[in-house]
Amino acid sequence: MIHFLDVEPTLANQWRAIILFGRNAASYKFALSKVLLSLSPSSDLIKLEELALPFAREVCAHLRIAPRQATNSSSRFLEACKQWNARELTDDQLRNATAKLGFVNVIDAFHNLDARKLPNRFFVDERRTNGGIRLTDDFWRLNAASSPEGLKHETESRWRLVETAWELGLNRSLIAFDAQTEDLFVSQSHRRQAVTSCRHALNGYQKGHCFYCYAPISIVPGDSALADVDHFIPHVLKPFLPGNLDGVWNLVLACVGCNRGMEGKSDRIPSIASLGRLHARNEYLIQSHHPLRETLIMQTGRSTPERASYLQTVHSEAKRLRIHDWEPEQQGRPVFDVS
Ligand SMILES: [Zn+2]
Numbered sequence: 001m002i003h004f005l006d007v008e009p010t011l012a013n014q015w016r017a018i019i020l021f022g023r024n025a026a027s028y029k030f031a032l033s034k035v036l037l038s039l040s041p042s043s044d045l046i047k048l049e050e051l052a053l054p055f056a057r058e059v060c061a062h063l064r065i066a067p068r069q070a071t072n073s074s075s076r077f078l079e080a081c082k083q084w085n086a087r088e089l090t091d092d093q094l095r096n097a098t099a100k101l102g103f104v105n106v107i108d109a110f111h112n113l114d115a116r117k118l119p120n121r122f123f124v125d126e127r128r129t130n131g132g133i134r135l136t137d138d139f140w141r142l143n144a145a146s147s148p149e150g151l152k153h154e155t156e157s158r159w160r161l162v163e164t165a166w167e168l169g170l171n172r173s174l175i176a177f178d179a180q181t182e183d184l185f186v187s188q189s190h191r192r193q194a195v196t197s198c199r200h201a202l203n204g205y206q207k208g209h210c211f212y213c214y215a216p217i218s219i220v221p222g223d224s225a226l227a228d229v230d231h232f233i234p235h236v237l238k239p240f241l242p243g244n245l246d247g248v249w250n251l252v253l254a255c256v257g258c259n260r261g262m263e264g265k266s267d268r269i270p271s272i273a274s275l276g277r278l279h280a281r282n283e284y285l286i287q288s289h290h291p292l293r294e295t296l297i298m299q300t301g302r303s304t305p306e307r308a309s310y311l312q313t314v315h316s317e318a319k320r321l322r323i324h325d326w327e328p329e330q331q332g333r334p335v336f337d338v339s
Helices: 011-020 028-038 048-065 076-085 091-101 137-145 148-168 198-206 235-240 256-260 272-287 293-300 304-321
Strands: 045-047 123-126 132-135 175-178 183-188 191-197 228-231 251-254
Touching (some): 011 148, 183 198, 272 304
Antiparallel strands (some): 045 132, 123 132
């Protein structure tokens, strides 16, 4: 399997790799990612005291919805955040506790990706010499070249998925799609809980490009290039096909041209080549220890051949019902055919 960064290792895709891959022992890298993407600093040097409060507030906000924020349950930093949430600490106390305890591992580990080194670095550690981190030119290039807003959404989405997986533990509830709100949700004891926007969850893998034609797409609400969440096998076929067409396995992000344009897909069936791409996408999500892994396995099969044959069966059934298949005109280079 080709690594995510072997194709188009742009700065934005390196940032995505930090968010999507690597070990998740705690959620701190998500908090750091969101805070860095929100910065508008006057200098390259960011002191820990400056970083501390916004960083801790991210963690505090998540602790309110998901009390578990690390695989190891004892953390003095998390205790401080919980106390702040309970109004037992002041902002100053939280800032001091965070500067002392909150960055111990995250600054060292931020750029680590399984066994790989990222080609670029977004900051250097100057804690010993200057009491903080120094942003690099690559950080500013990232900010200028891509939408920090989109990357913030992707960070938040991944964070929600990871903490949801921790919360659920062995109680494997399926993650499902709500077609009205376009959110992913879990049902627990008959209660529906929204987890994240489907757009924000799927965009990382697609690297900000349409699944079908590779045109650039956006996930920022209100953007003119806002992607559509598209059912690969059209949802109008729901009554006629087995399986769950609202499953994540069948959802991709498409540009408006592909989904709704004159030459668009509409209710037609994507070609067999696109089906291969869908299979590769699903395998990739499963093998990258994605929190959607269990859901994809339960919906499409336990092994790779089983899942391939599941997709083929649904695809040929769908083609029997709608003879015409559909192939878009390519609008860009393949950036995520990871198979
Ligand atoms: Zn498209």
